[in-house]
Each structure stands twice: as structure tokens, then as C-alpha cells.
Amino acid sequence: MKQKTPKYDHRLIEEKWQKRWVEEKIFSPDIKNSKNPFYNLWMFPYPSAEGLHAGHAFASTGSDIYGRFMRMKGKDVFQPIGYDSFGIHSENYALKIGEHPQAMLARTTKHYEEQLKKMGHGYDWTRTVTTSNPGYYRWTQWLFVQLFKAGLAYQKEAEVNFCPSCKTVIADEQVIAGKCERCNSDVQKKSLKQWFFRITDYADRLLEGHNKIKWSERVVVAQKNWIGKSKGALIKFPLVGFDFSIEVFTTRPDTLFGVTFMVVSPSYAKKNLIRFLSEGKKKELDEYIKRIQNIKEDEGKEKTGFDSGLKVKNPADGKEVPLFVSNYVLDDYGTGAVMGVPAHDVRDFDFAKKHSLEIVPVIEADWDFEKGAYDGEGKITNSGSWNGKQYPADFDFILEDIEKKGWGKQSFSYHLRDWLISRQRYWGPPIPMIYCPQCAKKGVSYLTIEGGSLRGDQSDWDSSGWWPVPEEELPVLLPELSDWKPEGSGKGPLENHPEFYETRCPHCGALAKRETDVSDTFLDSSWYFLRYPSVGIDSVPFDADITQKWLPVDLYFGGAEHSVLHLMYARFITMVLYDLKLIDFDEPFPFFFAHGLMIKDGAKMSKSRGNVVNPDSYIEKFGADTLRLYLMFMGPMDGYPDFRDEGIEGMNRFVRRLWRLLNSGLVALDENLSREIRIKMHQTIKKVTEDIERFSYNTAIAQIMVFVNFLESLQGQAFKGGKTKVWEEAIRTLTLLLAPFAPHLAEEIWQNRFAEKGNYKSVHFEAWPSFNPKLVVEEKIRIPVQVNGKLRSVIEVDSDKAGNRAFVVSLARQDVKVAKWITKEPKKIVFVAGKLLNFVV
RNA sequence: GCCGAGGUGGCGGAAUGGUAUACGCGCAGGACUUAAAAUCCUGUGGUCCAACUGGAUCGUGAGGGUUCGAGUCCCUCCCUCGGCACCA
Secondary structure, eight states, rough: OOOOOOOHHHHHHHEEEEEEEHHHTTTOOTTTHHHHHEEEOOOOOOOOTOOOOOHHHHHHHHHHHHHHHHTTTOOOOOOOEOOOSHHHHHHHHHHHTTTTTTHHHHHHHHHHHHHHTTTTOOOOOTSSSESSHHHHHHHHHHHHHHHHHOOOOEEEEEEEETTTTTTEEEGGEEEEEETTTTTOOOOOEEEEHHHHHEEGGGGHHHHHHHGGGOOOOOHHHHHHHOOOOOEEEEEEEEEESSSSSEEEEEGGGGGGGHHHEEEEEEHHHHIIIGGGGGHHHHHHHHHHHHHHHOOGGGGSOOOOOOEEEEEOOOOTTTTTEEEEEEEEEEETTTSSSEEETTTTTHHHHHHHTTTOOOOOOOOOGGGTEEEOOOOOBBBBOOEEEEEEEEEOOHHHHHHHHHHTTSSSSEEOOOOOEEEEOEEEESSSSSEEEEEEHHHHHHOOOHHHHOOOOSSSOOHHHHHTTTTEOOGGGGGOOOOOOSSSSSSOOSSSSGGGOOHHHEEETTOOOOOOEEEOOOOOOHHHHSSSSHHGGGGTTOOOSSOOHHHHHHHHHHEEEEGGGGTTTTHHHHHHHHHHHHTSSSSSSSSSOOEEEEOOOOTTTTTTTTTTTTTTOOOHHHHHHHHHHHHHHHHHHHSSSSOOOOOOOHHHHHHEEEHHHHHHHEEEEHHBOOHHHHHHHHHHHHHHHHHHEEEEEETTTHHHHHHHHHHHHHHHHHOOOOOOOBHHHHHHHHHHHHHHHTTTHHHHHHHHHHHISSSSSOOOOOGSSOOOOOOGGGGGSSSSSEEEETTTTEEEEEEEGGGGGGGOHHEEEEEEEEOOOHHTOOSSOEEEEEEETTEEEEOOO
């Protein structure tokens, strides 16, 4: 019976099932009653004006495939989607196209939704999150308040990063090689009073947590580098002639006897040493500060400085050394003061040369600057001497010795800075704080009245006059403004709107002022994963029972570019909520997979290159299933796969062949072929299953192709009197294996061919096929035979005899091609059962 | 400079220490066609010898090493990409 293959009309098929899936809400799990929850999350996008590009399609498909796989494995998969629509990225787009962000987003989020639906992803469209909605940011503000009450949000004057193009301050993490993460402009340093989150309090927790999460290694490494913990000593150098000591941090206390000078940063001198300086030196300091302020970033590398005229005493050997002021000492790392050991530090060496300072080597091993005696990990790698004696075996000995002698103490230093949360912009949640001048006068604040657990160093933090907006008054609505563009005055656009900021003090009722800065967009995204399962519940940000059931996230899928931004902030916020006993886990993403970056025709996609791939046209032409398969087949998920038009055409050929095969009639087979097909089928199930589990989608698809090629090759071999059962099973299995990759095609075939009629049950809820380990073994095994490690022949052995050494050896020796090379009796015969045979002659 | 990941055909890429180049793209030849598209079939790392069915040899950035056997492990070096960087 020859049957005509229906036309493969991808548009018809895909639209039909996408509509059906949404109508039947098949991807909306029962959040409250789920017995087997699996939270499958992809980093939500911010809806830019240009829409979803192929990089999004690549990443989201990778996430969707895993979700569909887990669903077929019997999990209640919750796969939500939303929009990171509040914040500087959206606002910058709005500025660029000259439209109000609110109006722009109404359009772009709709566009995104359409695009995402066209990809055929299994999102729960009944529970979306839009960070710019008051119903959401009400809780973002609530989160700020919780941090403030816990003593983790504070305001202080500090040297901060300012982006002149975005006209706002930004966090340390948002400065990439001196440039703004958003707009790539050169970042400036400014001294401003800003709100910070005390993330540095969590530095050690953030590091320790890495041990219990399963993340892509490179992301963990990036976070560790960023946190930048180093072990060393704080050593006190008394100022000669005054009752004052300068503390330095060093990771090389072993070089203490090589100190020939000391250097402090200009602001350290200004802050701490001004009273000890002579009039002349005071003047010199002011002039020096002025001079270096005018030096541009790239010229700043040159080490300048001057002698303060003061001397400090080395606690170890009592030597008095000169004290310098120089720009090469960082103000915000360590203590702002450095002990100068020119013999063992290149920077100190440069400085010493310039100022003709003494250079005293104390460790032979690294005198030539090639190797450090201390490897930075707490171990001494080379021999040397400490205080005249032979080097002890480990670094801790030196630290203990220093402590014992009272010269200083063991300490740690971190690269991580507190998270600067204020933004002088419009499009974000207003920071929910009120400043009352009356209370400030009295030195009263929320924290002094209500207590709250004060944390960290409070020396430069005065909370006087600050009150959080009472929680029942949240959200502090962002008013609709026409003059919403940033001015760069150091204040946000809300500063021009008394009707916004004029308010009453929640404590004393006096006239007070609201904070007019908004918060960093990364605060919006630091907790969105907590909101999704509780969408629809408006009394709390996240329902306790639901959160306990669904969180932490089972699989988080996203880009590695967020290593020290979103991923670190989200971990921090989660730890805080855990400490506040609001959740019962302290790592939000125990399992995170960092996908790679798609490129096009060998180059990075960018607007300037004009090679940004828009998925829409490919979906239009080939269908989402072809696009999905191609995106996943291009290369490894964590690599840099190259999108090529010829490549997707090739995949389209495969999809059309697949369509023909899946629609073709049954082929009757004899027993031998039936057995062969069954073996291939079980091998394919095994390979595809294991490959999906390790995100090796490209090889999973390759295996499906192998199976399809094999089935096609048998199509002409119908056997009279044979059976069709195995063939049907093969087609059925193939349809199931395809379901995560090509969901529409699989659904169409499944419903037409295998599903029970009448009651709609999607292929995506059918059980994932399992393989029988006994059936993946071939009947005959090909064993390569080597002589001296060189392949000489391949012999075919019945699988039950493939482990029999004597049998395989004798068979191999009968092989002419092998015998030819065995000129004398082998010295040794290496046999790997069922795998390989090697004669060593 | 430090840390991390890599370097495999013309290209994207496969390979628990065990037949290197699966799968796909591209290319070449052929079939079908008046022709083209589409589709299908065959071939496709280099060199040499055969010229039917083969066979030898070299070959995974370079050079060493371990091993019966190395793309895979170890050492030295080169290059590419990513992160951090005047971090004491």
C-alpha cells in the first residue's frame, strides 16, 4: 500500500500546535499541588526595541529542550518567562529611539512574546513577570527596605564610578576594563554620597557557597577572581616622632625585612596624615592631588609621588624608612598604605628606581622577579630565610611569628566592593527611603529607634534622619514624567519634581524628602526567580509554601557574561533572605549551565557588522523546528557555534526527509533486520538520553540522524511475509526522541499516528523512551587488531565471544593481514575484552 | 603580568588512554529532467604503490616523555579566545 506523503507545511503545523498548547495550558503546572516539581529557568531578557535575536533563540532553545526532556521524564516542569524591563538598558533604548520607556515597552514586550511563542518554547504564559510593573517593583522596594532594616543598606560618600554618557553612577561590577558595561563610555571617578549594599559582608559566604553548587567552572572562577580574597598580614609601622601607626596589608610578610620605604595614597595622606605634615609638605600634597586629578585614565599608570618628610619604623628590625605619597597606591584596596619592598615587588622596584631608594633583597629565590617565594596560596615554594633563619615550611608560620612578636596580625583582603545601588536615572524603582531633617538634627533614625542589626564598619555611615517608607505604603510609584531624561547633575530626574519628593516623615510627621534616585536594574533581577511561582499572589512577594515546593531553581540556564553581575547579586540577595529567615535555602541556583555565544559566519554578531541574525525570517522560511534543530546542531551548547545560512538549509533538508520517513507506511521486515533495527534504536535512545543530560545536544541530534539514515536505507527492503511491528516501534520511538528538539513536528506525527483519538494528550507528556542495556550490544563486534600498536586488521566476532581472549587471539592469527606482520613470536599480547587486540612483537 | 578555556579535514565539529575525522556543511562525479530547481546515488585528510576488493606511510599547534597503545596523561614552548589587573 503506497501512501502519499502529506506536504510539510511548517507554518500550518507550528501555528496549530502553538495555539493549542496555550489554549490547553499544558505548560502551566499545578503550582500548589505538584508532586514532582522541576523549576527550569532561563535568564529573562530585557525587551529591546530590536527584538529577540538568534543568540536569544540559541540560549532559550537550549533551556527549553532540557525542560521538555524533564517533562517527558515525568517531572512537573515549570518554565516561566518574563521581562527585565525596568532599568538603564531599557531606558537607554528609549532614549535612543526618542520614545518614552513606558510606551516603548508596551510595544516591545508584545513583540518579544510573539517571537518567543513562535519558537515553540514550553513557557507558562499564565505566570509572567515584568519588572517595571508596580505589582512587581513594589516588592523590589520591599526588598530594599528589608536590607536597610537589616543594616545592609547604607549611604556614604565615596569615590564612585560615574558614566558621563549614562549620566549616573554605576557599580564596580558594571565597569568593564574602565568602560561602562551598558554604553562602553570611559568611566570617571567622582566623590559622591550614594546608597550601597553591604555585599562585602558576604564575601566569604559567596566563596564558600561555590563548594555546594554545580556550576560551569569558568563562571565560578570568574566570581572567585572578582571577590579576590587574598591572605596576608596587617602590619603596624609607627610614625617616628608621633603617637600614630600606619597599618599596611601585605600578602608577602616574608619580605618584611626588605622594607626600605613606605607609600600611602594621596587621599590616605589627606585623611590621616595632614596633622603630621609640615606646612610646606601640606601644600605639596594639595598641589599633588590637584595634579593627579587632571591626569587622564591612560596616563595614570606612571608612578609619581613625593617624600612626605616623615619616617616610619619597621617593627621587625627597627629600621626607620622614609614615607612617600604616591598615586600607585590604591585607595580602596587594603589600607591605602603599602610597605615598599623593591627587591621583591616590581611596582616597588619601579618606584625605588625613580626616587633612588635602597633595594635590599631578603629572599634569593625571587630576586630576579621571576618567581615568588610565596605562591599566593599560603605555601612557600622556594627556600629562603625568615629573620635570619632558614625558611619554615609554610606561610602560616611567618604569620604566627608576626602575631607572636606583636608586629601585626593575620588578615584577609578582598577585591570585592560594596554594591552601589543608586542610579540618577528615571526608569527604575524609586529607592523607598525618606530623609527627615528634623530627625537628623536629633540624630534619630529608623535604626536608632527600632534597632535593627547593624553590621559592618559604621565609621563612615550616619543613618540619622533616614526612614524606610512604611511597607504598607509601597510601592512608591514612579510618576509619569515628560522630563524623564537624565541630566547628569548628580541627581536623577525625580529631583525636579517636588510633587514626588515632598512628603511627611513617617516618624515625626515633619516635612521630609523622598530619595529621588532609583535603584540599580540588577536589584530587579536579583529576586525575580522567587516571584514567578507566586505570580498572582499579591499579599507577599513570594508565598512560603509555594517557595518551599519550587525553589531553589532546579536548572538555571544563561550567559556567562553575568558571572559577577546578576549571578553574584542574586546569590547575595538569596543569602540575605535566608539570614532573615524568609526562605530556607541560601543558594538560588544549585545547578547553573553557562551557554556559549553564537557567532555568524565566523564573526561576533553586532549591529555595526550588520550580521545580527533575526530568527523571524528563518522561522518564516524553514519553521521553528528546523531553526531549533539547526541552532542545537551547530556545535556544543557552551561553545561559540557559527550560524551559517547553508547550514540551516542542510538542516531543512534533514527535516523534510524526517517528515517523509515519519509519514511513510510500515515496512515489513524479516527477523534479522528487525533485530538490527531494535539494536540501533536502543543505542539511539541511550545516546540521545545521555547526551541531553550533559547538554550535548549536537551529538544527540547527530545520533538521531544516524538512526534516520539507517531506517531510510532499509525502506526499500520490505520482506514478504515479514512483520511491521519493529518498524512501527522505531518510528514511534523516533517521534518521542525528536519531541524536545522539534516539538511541533513530533506533536503532529504523534497525534496523527500514535495518540489515542478523542482525548488530547500531548507528545510532550508521553514517557521518555527507555533503553535496554542488553539490546544496545551488536550481534557481531568488530575488534581492531594491532601489531605494535599499529592497526593491521579488523576482525568480526560474535558478541558473546568478544570477551574470550584465546578465541579472539587465535582468530586474529588466522587473519592474513595480521599474520603478515607477526614475523616472530609476540613478546606480549594486549587484549581489551570486546575492544581491541594488540600483538607486541 | 595573574587566572581560566582551547588549538583536530576546505568549514562547523565527533572521539570513557584503544579503528582519529562520527554527524552535518561545502566540493566533485553521476542519476532523474528538454533544462533548471528539488530529490536521490557515489566519492571526498596528505603522499606513494596498486588501479577490481586494495595496500604502505605520514597525520589532531611545535618539541620531548610515560605507555603494548596518546587528540586524550606528564614536561617545555608557541598561538587563539575569555576573565581580572598599579589588588601590595
